[in-house]
Amino acid sequence: MRRTLVLFVRAPALGRGKRRLAREIGDVAAVRFERRMLALLPRRLARCRRWRLRIAATPDRALRHGPARIERVGQGAGDLGARMSRAIAGCPPGPVVLVGADIPAMRAGHIAAAFALLGACDLVFGPTEDGGFWLIGARRRQHLRSSFAAVRWSTRFALADVLANLPDHLAIGFVERLSDVDDAEAYRRLAPRRGF
Secondary structure (H helix, E strand, O other), X not given: OOOEEEEEEEOXXXXXXXXXXXXXXXXXXXXXXXXXXXXXXXXXXXXXXXXXXXXXXXXXXXXXXXXXXXXXXXXXXXXXXXXXXXXXXXXXXXXXEEEEOOOOOOOHHHHHHHHHHOOOOOEEEEXXXXXXXXXXXXXXXXXXXXXXXXOOOOOOOHHHHHHHHOOOOOOEEEXXXXXXXXXXXXHHHHOHHHOO
């Protein structure tokens, strides 16, 4: 059974995506940050041979070109939960880890830790400082669709809402808490050290 890592991305475009960040640092700086992450993360995460990297992008036709070893698929329609569920369900059999593309501190070691936890856990989460999550991993996928229902996305309740939707019998694990870049404070704290 093959391990699959899904990098969940929105193609950088002025006026789309990262709206809270763009309001605070400007559209051009926000797009520059997104482009830098899209250049950095696939290189950083595709080097490891312990998993196969797949990029799930929106809009669906975005990011179709690049190294042949990295598969690219569209996210399809729907809210964030529907698109994440579809990206995970579309992977080959085996454990799947899905990560966001706005986590400058993310390294291959974090992904390896998540796959290791899936040996004993049904689901694994990487919490963020703001109450969301930067990673979700699944050993089997049958519980994911319902776990993403009625979630207050982009709020401090996102992870708590997903966890509340899960059946009690599931074994849940957590990897390291990392910061995502959703606002100017996180950008100033994380991005300058990484050349954004």
